Amino acid sequence: MSQPRTVFFVSDRTGITVEMLGNSLLTQFDDIEFQRVTLPFIDNIEKARDVLSQVERAGVDSGKRPLVFTSLMTETLRHEISRANAMVLDVVERFIVPLEEELGIKSAHAIGRSHSAGNFKDYNHRIEAVNYTLAHDDGMTNRNLEQADIILVGVSRSGKTPTCLYMALQFGVKAANYPLIPEDLERMKLPPALLPLRHKVWGLSILPERLKTIRQERKPDSKYASFENCKWEVDAAEALMKTAGISFLNSTTKSIEELAATILHEARLVRRVY
């Protein structure tokens, strides 16, 4: 059996950016199997040397030249990694150097500027968004509902909670969510508290087959999880949302990131970046 090619994501800080970039590029090479290794906090020469030997070993073991995505800011560390018998894709070199030329100044070349605790106001805004979103999960309270940036509706287990939490953590958005329960579906009306806020309401839907699978894991062989009930709820919820003029997205085919970014885009909300 052929060995997968190893891909390293090497960073002097969290590695989140370089890992996300590298992964996003590799999804374009679907036919190739990769073994991914993230090495964060590589901030001194001993650690860089250790990375170098891990990369060399992976190349020997797999018989394939590894790929190494790096975002190391310090020249000596980058130099150390560049010695590897590997394809090194250096984010700093490829972007910082042309940026320095364009902007006419040298960059700080400082470790740890990204994702470091910025000013307290930004931090606080983000935490407030998370707290608001948690307090307004699953229709828990209508208190201060008018302060929501977004209110998501959908049947139970359609993906509302993770999408709201992602919007809060990634973009600083106050995202409430409200389940559409059988009573709403029978009345064919939005929960009354949402009527004056309809311009902030977005919907999630889901394929009945997928919904059944998800519910089955929580409450096996219940009416709640039965295909017939799932299909009835989904059909009724979609009909209700159409009647109420609420746009909705399908969480079966979209990731949490896509749901969150699409809703923010359609709602014309500002994306904060942390």
Added chain:
Amino acid sequence: MSQPRTVFFVSDRTGITVEMLGNSLLTQFDDIEFQRVTLPFIDNIEKARDVLSQVERAGVDSGKRPLVFTSLMTETLRHEISRANAMVLDVVERFIVPLEEELGIKSAHAIGRSHSAGNFKDYNHRIEAVNYTLAHDDGMTNRNLEQADIILVGVSRSGKTPTCLYMALQFGVKAANYPLIPEDLERMKLPPALLPLRHKVWGLSILPERLKTIRQERKPDSKYASFENCKWEVDAAEALMKTAGISFLNSTTKSIEELAATILHEARLVRRVY
């Protein structure tokens, strides 16, 4: 007054990757003021033309050549943006082309591979991590506590909840959290349920001044928010964690991303990527 230079993040999908990469690079140029604009879902030529005119306008209005980070996969769309009087930093061109050479195959050049709903197993693992984390927030239950990958402890408002939620959403980690309450601090012992799981326990601490500010917003002029009480709780919690052999990080000086990545790294947990 001098106008800020405009920076565009242009993507055919969510824009999250290119926005994070661009922001991370710009933090290296601290002295320059930038105006950031994210333009996601640019997936046809009309939208690309609209981006082009927004970029041109920003250049004229500010008197400064804009920066444009793009991750457009389609050749015609990239070509359209490249016509702008701007510095275009094209992620695809700078990385996909050398990757194609190294890997010896053409990339799919397909829109929307990143952050798209992958296989159900991955998706389910991520949602399960979020559900677990929500159910085990703030010591809510000890049920299935042994299934946690990580258990965070710390005084009320030290940043446990957002850090746990980030670990769940970003890395698929089941992260429980447990407050250290005055009873624990007086006894100088971890909550009893955590004793058999001490190897999974990490701590968060915070500067008493910062804690006071955060608590003051929630319960103004309470004993809970007083500086004396905050200082007592923080000192006692740090002493307790030292006694119990629990490593702790300070949330005053670290971002949520840094806290999450550091804890995962120290705990040697696998980072999933979604």
